[in-house]
Amino acid sequence: MANHGGQDMPVQPQFSEQDTWAGVEDNMGDPEEVRVIFSALDSFSQYAKIAHFNVTHLRRRSFYALPQAQWQMLAAPPFNFLETLDKADAAIDSNAELARAILKSGLQSFQSMAEPSGDTSIGMPHEWAGVAKHSDIDKARSTIRQFYRDWTADGAQEREASYGPIMKALAEEKSKSTSGEPYRVLVPGAGLGRLVFDLCRAGCEAEGNEISYHQLLASSFVLNECNGPDQFTIYPWVHTFSNHLTRENHLRGYKMPDIHPATVLAATPDRGIMTMCAADFLCLYEDDEHKDQYDSVACSFFLDTAPNLIRYLEVIKHCLRPGGVLVNVGPLLWHFENNAPGNHGTDDDGDGDHDHKNSSGIADPGSFELANDEVMALLSRLGFVVEWLQTGIEAPYIQDRDSMLQTTYRANAWLARKPIP
Numbered sequence: 569m570a571n572h573g574g575q576d577m578p579v580q581p582q583f584s585e586q587d588t589w590a591g592v593e594d595n596m597g598d599p600e601e602v603r604v605i606f607s608a609l610d611s612f613s614q615y616a617k618i619a620h621f622n623v624t625h626l627r628r629r630s631f632y633a634l635p636q637a638q639w640q641m642l643a644a645p646p647f648n649f650l651e652t653l654d655k656a657d658a659a660i661d662s663n664a665e666l667a668r669a670i671l672k673s674g675l676q677s678f679q680s681m682a683e684p685s686g687d688t689s690i691g692m693p694h695e696w697a698g699v700a701k702h703s704d705i706d707k708a709r710s711t712i713r714q715f716y717r718d719w720t721a722d723g724a725q726e727r728e729a730s731y732g733p734i735m736k737a738l739a740e741e742k743s744k745s746t747s748g749e750p751y752r753v754l755v756p757g758a759g760l761g762r763l764v765f766d767l768c769r770a771g772c773e774a775e776g777n778e779i780s781y782h783q784l785l786a787s788s789f790v791l792n793e794c795n796g797p798d799q800f801t802i803y804p805w806v807h808t809f810s811n812h813l814t815r816e817n818h819l820r821g822y823k824m825p826d827i828h829p830a831t832v833l834a835a836t837p838d839r840g841i842m843t844m845c846a847a848d849f850l851c852l853y854e855d856d857e858h859k860d861q862y863d864s865v866a867c868s869f870f871l872d873t874a875p876n877l878i879r880y881l882e883v884i885k886h887c888l889r890p891g892g893v894l895v896n897v898g899p900l901l902w903h904f905e906n907n908a909p910g911n912h913g914t915d916d917d918g919d920g921d922h923d924h925k926n927s928s929g930i931a932d933p934g935s936f937e938l939a940n941d942e943v944m945a946l947l948s949r950l951g952f953v954v955e956w957l958q959t960g961i962e963a964p965y966i967q968d969r970d971s972m973l974q975t976t977y978r979a980n981a982w983l984a985r986k987p988i989p
Contacts (some may be wrong), residue, residue, distance in 0.1 A: 581805040589658060593932075600826060603699065604781060605674075605678055606678070606692075606693070606699055607696075607701065607704045608674075608707070608708075608780075609671055609674050609675060609678070609696070609785070610692055610697065610698065610699050610701075610704070610781050611704035611705045611707060611782065612667040612668070612674070612702040612708050612782075612785070613667075613668040613692045613697070613700075613711070614700055614708075615664055615705065615708050615745035616660060616661065616663075616664035616667065616678070618705050619660045619663070619709065619807065620660055620663070622655060622689055622807075623656055623657075623773075623806065623807055624653045624656050624660070624969075625656050625857050626649075627653060627741045627809075631649060631650070631653075632801035644759075648810055652819075656806055656819065657754070657776050658778065659803035659806040659819055659821065660803070660806060662800070662802065663712050663802055663803055663806070664802060664820065666712060666715070666800045666802060666824075667723075668710065668716060669793070670786050670789045671692075671802070673785065673788060673789040673792075674788075674789075677788075679693070685720070688885070693971065696761075698726050702810045704844035707780070709807060711760075711783060711786050712786075712802060713807075713966050714759065714760055714783075714786075714805075714806070714814065714966060715786070715790070715802050715824050715825075716822055717760075717762040717965065718759065718761070718762035719790055719804070719824045719825040720823065720824045720826050721822075721823070721826040722824075723822075723826075723862060725969075726905045726964050726965065726966075726967070727762065727914075729897075729964065730868050730897050730898070730965075730979070731762070731763050731766060731868055731897070731964060732846075733895070733958070733981040734763065734868060734895050734897055734981075735766060735767070735770065735945035736749075737893070737895045737983055738772065738864055738866065738895060739765065740771060740862065742770075742771070742863075745836045745863065750772070750841070751772050751773065751863050751864070751930055752772070752773045752775070752858065752861065753774045753775070753842075753862065753863065753866055754775050754853070754862045754865045754866070754869065754882075754942060755767070755773045755774060755775065755777065755779065755866050756777045756849045756851070756853075756865065756867060756870055757774045757777070757779075757781075757869070757870035757873060758776030758777055758787070758844065758867070759778060759783050759791070760783060760786055760787045760790060761776055761787035761844060763866065765791065765829055765833075765841065765842060765879055766792045767842075768839060768840040768841065769836050769839060770832060770840070771839060771840045772840045773841045774841070774843075775836070775842075775843045775845060775862075776842070776844045776845065777844075777845045777847060777849050777853070778844065778845075779846075779847065779848050781846070784844065787846070790824075790825055790829070791829050791844075792840075794828060794829070795828075796828045796831070797823075797826060797828045798825075798826075799822070800802060800825075801821040801822065801823055801824070802821065802822055803819060803820070803821050803822075804822070805817070805818055805819075805820065806818070810973070811972035811973040812970075812972070813971075813972060814970075831968060844904050847930070848907055848929030849883065849930070850879055850880070850929040850930055851929035853863070853886070853887050853976075854882075854883045854886060858887050859884070860887075860889045860890065860891060861887055862887050862889065862891070863889060863892050863893075864888075864893050864894070865884045865887060865888060865892075865893075865894045866895050867895070867896040867897070868898060869896065869897070869898040869899070869965070870896075871898060871900075872898060872900050872901050872902050872903060873902075873903045873930075874930075875904040875930065875932075875934070875936075876932065876934055877936070877938060877946065878950070880930065881946065881947065881950050881952070884949065885950060885986055889986070890900070890988040891986065891987075891989065892956075892985070892986050893983050893985050894952065894983070894984045894986075895965070895983050896982055896983075897961070897975040897979055897980070898979050898980070899965075899980070900937075900938070900939070900943070900980075901977075904960075940959075940980060944957065947984045951986070952982070952984035952985065952986045952987075953985045954982060955984065955985055956983055957980065957982040958980065958981045958982065959978070959980050961977075961978065961979045961980065961981055962976055962978065963974045963977040963979035963985070964977070965977060
């Protein structure tokens with residue numbers, strides 16, 4: 569994917585949509601970049617239609633294909649299967665309210681990039697309607713589900729497992745800082761922005777970086793445009809009918825956001841500053857402008873998104889000030905295993921000579937996967953000093969705790985320091 573602008577989007581206690589995407593449009597001359605943006609927007613537009621079709625329409629069709637005596641039995645108490653489908657439709661409609669709010673917010677930011685139509689209403693531009701692919705719509709559905717993890721009260725347990733060790737470690741590091749300057753933290757793979765927000769609330773100057781426009785559009789909305797806490801109700805488990813102990817649990821809704829970001833920050837003394845940056849991490853942060861700029865890099869479920877972990881760690885070390893720390897929590901679910909990004913893991917033109925000065929970021933050729941002990945060895949080889957390592961952290965990820973199927977990572981947490989020369 570192309571470099572997504574590389575522009576900071578300041579987020580203050582009094583939020584401004586103009587500030588959120590400040591400068592991004594100035595770097596959107598690339599037609600592919602425009603297509604990526606509007607594919608993400610269109611995926612939120614199509615969420616309701618596709619979800620209704622896949623979750624309930626096809627089930628109704630299969631239901632009525634049963635022998636009449638059987639479907640009539642299932643339609644009656646105690647099963648009430650048709651009523652269940654109606655409730656699932658209502659849950660999807662509730663999710664769609666959030667999807668439409670994200671869509672409206674994004675269109676207000678990017679509508680000037682569409683062809684002029686004379687229509688002043690906020691809606692998908694005609695030339696981009698229907699452009700989203702299956703993978704785009706799947707990301708929209710996943711993003712809606714991720715609000716459970718980052719912005720509901722019930723998701724606090726997951727946040728504590730994945731963000732808690734980072735918050736604790738950085739609070740200790742910040743307390744030892746004697747520079748008198750704001751404690752600067754970079755959060756690559758910031759997702760829906762909750763860790764960035766919590767670090768800002770803790771007094772850090774926190775900068776989130778994210779490559780996914782699905783995540784950026786959603787985080788921009790929740791941080792900038794929600795009217796208050798509990799504005800929406802999401803139903804994260806509605807999309808599948810498997811492994812539910814009860815139908816009540818299957819169709820359980822959760823209020824979000826659990827807090828109103830603007831109100832909470834405004835009432836927080838000694839709060840920090842928060843920005844979000846839309847960019848390929850490798851493309852943006854390897855330049856001279858970002859050298860030795862951060863006291864800490866905080867990674868939660870991020871390092872295993874690397875096709876080439878050496879490049880990730882080199883750029884992180886480049887960004888850190890001497891004495892700065894990389895704090896990591898996560899598993900090693902290598903995202904590109906057997907599916908190398910870019911040109912199927914080869915050099916750009918097939919001549920075997922890749923130009924490292926003309927980086928494509930995460931799409932650069934080459935990939936590999938390491939075991940955890942090898943990751944620790946790589947950190948040392950690249951000049952980091954690993955100060956502590958904790959293994960076996962129970963870290964669920966968008967997990968229904970009442971499901972009959974439980975998948976929980978046994979994640980690691982560790983801190984590695986860039987030595988002072």
